[in-house]
Amino acid sequence: MTYRSVKRRVPAMETSDGAGVRIKRSLGQSPHVRMDPYLMLDEFGSEDAADYIAGFPSHPHRGFETVTYMIDGHMLHEDHLGNRGNLKNGGVQWMTAGRGIVHSEMPQQESGRMRGFQLWLNLPAAEKMKPAGYRDIQPEDIPDLSVGDAAVKLVAGELSIDGRQHLGAVHGGSTLPVYADILLPAGGETQIPVGKELSALVYLYEGDASLQSESAAESLDLSTAHILDDGDTLRLRAGKKDARILLIAGKPIGEPVAQYGPFVMNTRAEIEQTLQDFRDGSFLLSG
Template sequence: MTHSPARQVVSVVRSQPSQDGDGVKIKRIHDFGGGIDPFLMLDELGSDQPDEYIGGFPPHPHRGIQTLTYVIHGGLTHEDHMGHSSTINAGDAQWMHTGRGIVHSEMPLTDHHGLHAFQLWLSLAAKDKLSEATYRDVRATEMPHLQGEGAKLIALGGKWHAIEPQQDVAGPLDALAGDGGLAHVILEPGGRLLLEQESPMLAVYVFAGELEIGEQRIPAGHLVRLGDGQQLPLSSEAGAQALLLSGTPHQEPIAHYGPFVMNTQDELEQALNDYRSGRLTG
């Protein structure tokens, strides 16, 4: 067995209630200061009350980021100015590389559990901020799994390695900014999973139950950032679910206003002017 050091918890942040789009209630964690670089933001949409999300996200612009949307229950329908129109349901994901500009909408669908989904923002490197916009759906059947002791990891993007038993998987989303990775971990009561992950940035967002990272217990609604090391021991007495975020920080300045994320204030002003004049997607 490998004896590489375990990654220690260096910070814990609680998600905060917010709303976006047409009054959609969300739990949000945002860090535009580089703490979870290349990630910028994580929104959790979750409710069994349709009036808290049914307004959805009418047409709006983006520049300079990637978005990754993952559905647990319900669904979302995407449309954009490039003519894409598609729907993702439970277990599916959407990836959008906004590049120099995209205008899109996301409208919610429900199942008997209501709606539960996540959207994460990743900052594009400076060299890619004005690249061509593109879009991709990923179905649940395309996502490989790791199996542990009463545990499962679903790989959306990035490479993931389990130590016990030895397993490797790579998620189908292989073009996430900053070598980004995302995985969904499900632990049954008493479940355990020992991972080895050397990405410079590694964070865990717990969204159901209570997760133990080594000796530290993390309740739902909290994001944990981990320090240097390789091993990531996960367990839960009563069961838990979490998202794992990994990546290599860009270590570039960030200028942010609403749906635009650039590197300088001048670039941000240009994005606003381009949107107002209709040149954002030109």
């Protein structure tokens, strides 16, 4: 057993996206701030409707997947393929842009708290032009696990706990994504296996916690992506407050990334082709 330690800290920076939605962005601040296979991680959260009400009107994507996890609030997804889904408290929307999708994500509330995350997961070259897809994951479809003192919502991936294999609401895939929301009570501790072939990060978004390695306890910073070193086990301990932590891991793709806004391919020529497809309307015929 080898405990993972912190290799790099990426504090989230305040910015805006869509039609002016206020967010905090860690991964994806620049092309140099990524963790293969992940491209971007945004945290959003406000009780002021002015920070989110304009939402994300229709916009295109190609070449990757988006994972939106709603902790509080109500957002409506619609896309050009006819998919429609309501994202509410505790739910997840997993969208595969593949060869092309145009969608919108619009708030369905005029007041109250809206809080959650959006994660961008890259696709390997062999899958970038596959048909687009969309999946609504209801809160009751996300497995709840007890791991040590922690309550774990396993959105995606596989975890082996006490000799039993547990599958998330989404599992498999070439990048073997793991996405878990960990609630650790004050003073509590947990150990979670994370395959040594996976890159991994933890993101503390509430409370107080530290990462325990063989030699030290490293405090976690709020709203910061902590990219982890090699190892096969994640050991977390909460401080004087309950802690909520995202665990995100996946198998690196190891391919070049060419990104132009919402399009993520492998070469500049592929980006130019994507722009041409979007301009001439053939983009909308894909899916």
